[in-house]
Amino acid sequence: MTTPILNIAAYKFVTLDGLPERREQFRRACAEHDLRGTVMLSPEGLNCFLAGATEAVRAWVRWLRTLEEFADIEVKESFSERQPFNRMLVKLKKEIIAFGVEGIDPQQRTSPKLPPAELKQWLDEGRDVALLDVRNDYEVKLGTFADAQPIGVDHFRHFPEAVEKLPADWKEKPVVMFCTGGIRCEKAGPLMEHKGFKNVFQLEGGILKYFEHCGEAHYEGDCFVFDGRVAVDPQLQPTQAAQCFACQAVLTAEEQQDARYVVGQSCPYCYLTPEERTQRRLEKRQSQIRAAVDPLPGSVPYTNRRPINIPARYEGRTLLECLTEMHPHVPTAQWQASLDAGRIVQGARPVRPWRVVRGGEQFTHVIPDTVEPDVNAAIEILYEDEAIVAVAKPAPLPMHPCGRFNHNTLVSILNRVYAPQVLRPAHRLDANTTGVVVFSRTQAIARRLQPCFQTSEVDKRYLVRCQGHPPEDRFVCDAPIGREATRAGGRTVDEDGLPARTEFRVLERYADTTALLEARPITGRTNQIRVHLWHLGWPVEGDPVYLPDGRLGESQTLPAAGQPMALHAWQLRFPSPSTDEPLTLVAEPPASPFAPSVAFRSAKAARET
Template identity: 60%
Template sequence: MSTTSVPAQSILNVAAYKFVALSDLPDLRATLLAALKSLGLKGTILLSPEGINLFLAGEPDAVRAMIDRLHSFPEFADLEFKESLSDHQPFNRALVRLKREIIAFGVDGIAPAHRTSPKLPAQQLREWLDQGREVTLLDVRNDYEVALGTFENATPIGVDHFRDFPDAVAKLPEEAKDRPLVMFCTGGIRCEKAGPLMQREGFKEVYQLEGGILKYFEEVGGAHYQGDCFVFDQRVAVDPNLEETDTELCYACQATLTLEEQQSPHYVPSVSCPHCYKPEDQQIVDQCQKRNRAILAATDPLPGSTPQDNIRPICVSEKCDGLALIDLLDRAHPHVGRDVWQARCDAGLLRLEGEPVDGQQIVAAGQRYQHVIPAEIEPDVNPAIEILYEDAAIVVANKPAPLPMHPSGRFNRNTLTSILKTVYHPEQLRIAHRLDANTSGVVVLSRSKAAARQIQPQFESGKVKKTYLARVHGHPTKDSFECNAAISAVPTQAGLRTIDEAGQASATRFEVLKRLDDGTTLLQVTPLTGRTNQIRVHLWHLGFPIVGDPAYLTDGKLGETQTLAVDAPTMCLHAWKLQFSPAGNDETVEMTAPQPAWAN
């Protein structure tokens, strides 16, 4: 071991590894961790059945005491350490971890404790290089390490991770197998596994640099080496004198940064550097793609495809105050049937504050009962939600159809908000407006209460400009027309709104985009008010019902279906564009969802 000391550098850094069969790893871990803490040392010790790998730093006396402690174990009696000095502690904490391998490789049959390639001492390598001996120098480190420095005329293996080494070896030229080859890495541990693999692949004369680059620096210096050596601690790199350099590491992309690169405006520690910086627009695109991959994972299989109790709320209004529960249920949902409701009460499926209640219990205004549907599997939906945009305040999505916006009735987990709750956890996204389950298109959600206070009032007051696409039955005679028929404030028994002279004032503007040969027409639709089902009701009233609408049918008829089955023909209504102000001021943005196939 080196005994060189530099007074200004008071922290001793040591590295060591050994391939040796180990057992009772949990007990060994506890013993070594206690020793590290008692000596005030920091760093990492990796233990596995195949051996030990460590990087430690601290006061020199404490480090040497730890070395003595390790040497007291028979398995580590001959453990060799590489040393260097620094003026600060390069590690944040003390860790002892149990791993499957002390250096990840993933190749069966490679056991350095039993067989490895011959080791070439640093002095001998220098002599070979001084003599100009014909030899292949193979750098088995990752590309970002090689970028900081390597031996003159060395061949980098060309990997981003050591587990890719076997594939990289297979790509080396066949003639390289007949030439003497010296491989090297930082401290030698990777070569312990790389050497036997290369011998197994037919390389005839393979050596590994004993102790790696760090041992070479310690014994030889920088002869025949260009640059610095990457190290896996906060020093980032050391020069041939084993002194820390000005190099920094970008923790976002793992690129090494020169002092000049650290002056770049694109270098923000832990965020970006000149190598990985992306303009804001590209960052948004990348983040949306990441969210869309998460949505795909969260919806395969559909979350509602596994049985789960569905709890539906039943709220007592003023007009139902004093009724028996069974009368309330029969009045609110007559299509279910009084006998069915009574059977559900008898089965304990109607509850108040979690406790079963009798059907004859008298209800009071303001109470909230729970209707439990046990082990329910929800109907299938189209889960292909696409995140179009997101920033710190809002999320903009392209909602597919059929897909309910939020839990209601038969749908709980198979809804837009439930799926996005999983993807954005622990955030609680807030929908700023609603679309029918059968309507596709652009949806805005707020990421905070503050954002919701800016955005939701714009939808409620009608300040948001909405543009829809609709494909309807029939050919309107005019290219532009408007409907101002009032719409009922109260839904029918089937939950539908209809035209009602005494209803809510409503206005929708229509423009013909194309009259199609199949007798349908593509319209651009601008709702000037925001009533429930407004576009569908107005088109139905005008005699141009939307293609695929299960509720507002041709010939002025009404259907009984609300949410379409996932395999049913699409309802051709699409929320195409929204124009609003994210900050609630005069600056507006327009969010656009891609046009569906039926609109093209």
Template identity: 50%
Template sequence: MTSATAQQTESRILNIAAYKFVQLDNLQQRRETLKALCDNLGLRGTILLSPEGINLFLAGGPNEVEQFLGTLRSDPAFANLETKDSYSTTQPFRRMLVRLKKEIIAFGIDGIAPEERTSPKLPAQELRKWLDEGRPVRLLDVRNDYEFELGTFAGAEQLDIEHFREFPKAIEKLPEDAKQVPLVMFCTGGIRCEKAGPLMERAGFQEVYQLDGGILKYFEECGDAHYNGSCFVFDGRVALDPQLQPTGNILCFVCQAVLSEAEFNSDKFKIGKSCPKCYKTPQEQHQQRVATRASQLRELAATQPGCTPYTGIRRMHVPRKLAGLPLIEFLTQWHPPTPRQAWLDWIAQGRILQMSSRYDVLGVATAETLVKEGECFEQQLPDTIEPAINPLIDLLYEDQSLVVVNKPAPLPVHPSGRYNRNSLTSLLAPLYPNESLRIAHRLDAATSGVVVLCRKYQASRFVQPQFAAQTVEKQYVAQVHGHPAWDSMQCDAPISAKPSAAGGRKIDSAGQSAATEFHVLRRLPDGTSLLKVTPLSGRTHQIRLHACHLGHPLVGDALYPSGDVTAESNQLRSSELSSELSSGSQAPPTQTLRLHAASITLQHPDTRSPIVFTAPMPAWAERA
């Protein structure tokens, strides 16, 4: 071990860095032994152990460090371990860690075994001699970007990498003629070059050397000759100058960037929050949050959580008109489409539970149980599998009060029928924990486009009444059958207030008033037309029903087809969907109903000013 006498007299902490590639076994036992030894000696730092060797950074009193090295070198595996030494006035490490790793330096390339063979090592003094003589040689800095920025050898090339794992790809970008001249690579202490050298030789580089001991050893023997700046170190000192003394640089705890004194004194430096290199304006921070949330939403929706079998739950609350009936009578009247025998079978199987007001299980219900007003029963539905959805949800806008998405189709907005986990609100819920998003308006599962949700109760109290009062401006795009004889048309046909047995509505002279404006955008060669649609009221299925009433039903509308367009040709057949799923296709179900909510204009709950939300056109509208 070498040392600087002047440093020893001024400093009391000895810092050592060392590594050795050697095959190791009994890693857990070695870990426990080394941890106990360091704790007893009062040393701090990090030791990495792996089957390929050891890598360590330690600091403590000189005598204690020497005692540690004496004990370590008594193990034949580490008998010739060499260290790089420097001194400091303070302890640069906060604690002592001994960790087990797959590799002591992460690389991810098989077949590289430095303990068996590595590239020739060039001593520090020899490199200086080459540089003094002006010998033709390429200097390659294999360190990360932020290390390179602090300092490097004059004329050295950088690979523009953020992590050493990127090194294998980065060398592919080096010019072909670089393989024909002597190349000297270097890093902080030499360990990265142990793996980088053999890889470069494998890639065809003819004469590869690694700086023995890295930059720190060069500083120790040659000072600042041919070197500009300082060297980043992985401890509290942050960076060392060529005299192996701390430079006073500061590390940003957020982005890990090394800061100068001027950057430290910048208004953009906030301890633990930002520095001039990672500072973002409030608007940029907001955009980043939205982008992150949008990515998370796409990833979650792509898993189609409802398509994985699970035990579904259906909660049934007893209304006043059905109170006092036996449970079986309540169930058959509560949901008439379900056969009475099916309810009896579920009751016999113990799948109908009586619940408390807090939804705790009170017991298994019987068919004769008399139900009470407000009472809750829960049906257990094992092996529930929901229909597939289109998961390509876009997050259009987000602030403290609103969330706005471009909903694809098919995708229900909220749990209903066969959909629960595969619904928009269920997919959004994990991304907004401790919040209860409130839907501001309706949009059918088969319709794509803008959906507005409120993050706060106060916001919903301001936004939802706008939809109820029909003061919100909505624009749709629709593809309809036929070529209308008119360019613009308003339909004022009243719509029935109650649904039919099939769930649809009808034109009813005694129904609710409704008005829809239609404007032809394009008449298409396939016999269909693209329309801009403006609903002036908000009745259920209004656009679909009015379009059909005018003789131009929407393409893909099985509920309101025209006389010469069969329902079969307009609907997504369940057999087709099943085929998609069974084939393992990654493509989502396609939108069949050609109706898209293109934009919504409303008064923002915070600013009380108009705000417009616009959704990109779906593929069918862009192709039209």
């Protein structure tokens, strides 16, 4: 036969000092008797829920009563077949029952206590009395006295506001408050009297003592208890109620039959469909991004340490020559000034401009008090799983640290949000291009995914508004793209360059002499769509580099407050690294420079093909 476990609940409001020493005293006593549960000590007294072998618990109670402050403490008992607590805790608290109202001191004043038998007699006689359940709503759910009024709170600290909503006529009639063991009523009663309730009583010992003396008379259901039993019936025996591990909701036996109840995971009150879980996760990420860019990370002055890696082809050149050729868009005089100021170092030592370099050497460009230009940081999370993250990139926003940008880049911002994980872009978009960007979450995924973006394995569809009206509805550009960068960092068509192919389809021609196109880059070269349209004589609307009439601009990035370039990475389709099933990612184009009606028509047209 299983030896029953004795459960006790006790509290007393009494002034206590030396709490750290008392905590150690109680820890030793509980360990000596092999008890589990919780003891709360505060300057206003003690509150405890403990369980263990019957004789051990009663020996502990005898020890407690040897302490002068607790010589007369009342203890409520009940039995269970199993130990309802997992461990033993002795806590120090500001209050033994959280209330948060100054001036309420149960040592000085409490409402009159009504013994359980007297309450039963009142109810048997049908007296005109208001019953007020001061427990939390989730406790009331399992049971309460017939015709009792729940106070309507999810935590006892909200009791003061809830009192204001009680019926006005209750201030003149008898009101009997009750809770699990009586401790909450010790504070609730004086507050109600202060609010003008003239005839307030508290049920002595709470529901548990009422069960002990009166059983189920006038009570409907069970009583929630704060341990592994979850609830006890009027015979003080554990019931079939359960509590959800995830959200702490109290569950009846019927609710436990619901398919959404999975022990340790979910219940009907907190269960989320896969779609809802995904939405919650994305909303959390979106909130983290908003926090990471307010203020923009590059807007706060900092010392920028930019690495300089020397390619093998510059072996034997001076450092100044090397820097000038590696970064043709930066004036030589600017590099000379940084070298003269000692801001280009190897380790901690400044390097002179005439220093002859070797391939593979590394230097650092130290730029003090760096403040980066503003960018558009309205990044939207489109998709996330264990393998990849996909976002809708706004513009202007550089992908990587480059030029004047370091912290104000897409990669830097996302890695702040996903730290310590490092996201690796599977492909790139120009700073002025909006749309879908995919990141790998591990090196293994990156090794699989990145090569796919260099081939036709990934179906890439862009929306682009170009200057001019291409005469054919469908056309292709196969012009090779050069390896060397222009002054603004772009590329041009070069017969000796890298093979490139882009397929175009006209979606609409406008009266302002612009046209809306769908572009499908079959290869993945730098600025490929922009270069090909510029080469054909139909440059992208708003492009700062590839200008009409074959001209090249001097600046790569548009101002944050201006209109973005009319190039949008609208759709990507590829096998999911997680499931190998086809995955389609879509980012709707921005209203400017794509008017909403244009975006709708273009999206509809693309889907129809």
